[in-house]
Amino acid sequence: MSFSAAKWRGHFPLLAAHHDLHYLDNAATGQLCAAALDAITSHELTHRANVLRGTYRLAEQADAAYENARRQVAAYLNAADADEVVFTSGTTAAINLVAHAFGDALKPGDEVALSLAEHHSNFVPWQMLRARRGVALRFLPLMPDGRLDLARLDEIVTPRCRLVAVTHASNVTGAATDLAPIVAAARAVGARVLADGAQAVQHGPVNVEALGVDFYAFSGHKAFGPNGVGVLWGKGAALAALPPFLGGGGMIGRVTPGETTWAPPPRRFEAGTPPIAQAVGLGAALDWLRAQPWAELHAHTARLAQRLVGALAALPGLTFIGPRDMRQRLPIVSFNLDGLHPHDVCQVLDRHGVAVRGGHHCAQPLMEFFGVQGAVRASFAPYNEEGDVDALLAGLQDAMRTLA
Ligand code: PMP
DSSP states (O other): OOOOHHHHHTTOHHHHHOTTOEEOBTTTOOOOOHHHHHHHHHHHHHOOSOSSSOOSHHHHHHHHHHHHHHHHHHHHHTOSOGGGEEEESSHHHHHHHHHHHTGGGOOTTOEEEEETTOOGGGTHHHHHHHHHHOOEEEEEOBOTTSOBOGGGHHHHSOTTEEEEEEESBOTTTOBBOOHHHHHHHHHHHTOEEEEEOTTTGGGSOOOHHHHTOSEEEEEGGGGTSOTTOEEEEEOHHHHHTOOOSSOSTTSEEEEOSSOEEEOOTTGGGOOSSOOHHHHHHHHHHHHHHHTSOHHHHHHHHHHHHHHHHHHHHTSTTEEEESOSOGGGBOSEEEEEETTOOHHHHHHHHHHTTEEOEEEOTTOHHHHHHHTOSOEEEEEOOTTOOHHHHHHHHHHHHHHHHHHO
């Protein structure tokens, strides 16, 4: 299969309907692919019923569609077993699930290691756990360009460490985390590892087995799938060792007034009616993504991001955040124009049809590290083209002229 950005764009109904839109906010949410939209529509029109409850034919068809989605997610992640895939409402819910189910067994004196580059959803749940259980949080330091500084790994991942929770890729700098040394350090002290894959899954299939982590979290909406669904993948043994987080229908073995037993994973962690059509849509999106020519897609988005980084370096008064070498990062480019508020810059860009995000990007500790309040962020997907970079650069020139 040979890749063309224009052809790829054709798989995204919103973009096909918005010819003038330069959508560069893919790190916030990716556009919904036709494969997902078609699967959702077809499911709602032909197989809509609650799952894991009914015995009539329609309900069995809904069950089959839901479990098929689980297998599609497992295939994208190279998971050993589809039952290692827990559907949640998103990355945030997946991380909170681990913070409760795993975290609530921790005791004062235990440690959880994070990095300073985390999104708030992999930061705040651990601070809340610290307040509940008295655990200590340790923070992996950063190198000046925002990459995790793994030189001091042994100092941070101590024998008291029970879990290391780090991002697979930063939503601000795009910096990709080298998980292998982190997994090795965690294994050496018997700690588990959770990777926040919210920014990684949309850039190609993930191999959780090869990564060696215990938990992997991501959201459907960032992977060209629907909102309202996400995944917590957990190694079979790691999931089996956890108690449930939420109680309710579907997650039980047997309920009596005296006591309740739990269903095995993944149902143990899917209390209540799950996001059924959303899971079906996510499965279809990932199935479609899995078949894409990723080497070409990566080369294309890296070329666009590199061109933007190069052009930004030539602008006066511009501060760039993150690694400059595209081999160390994903196509997410954050920067500031001297004296200009990111929101004001975004407003001018909007007049040029350019959709980018400005602000702290739910990563205030990282912003503090860089000594800024916020940044403008352009994030690329394979449907982006040279014209999107041209429009962004023209908009920035305009912002510098009109706002200065
Ligand atoms: N982690 C990272 C790295 C993210 O970029 C995001 C979304 N911006 C999240 C977690 C949270 O994802 P969600 O809001 O879909 O739960």
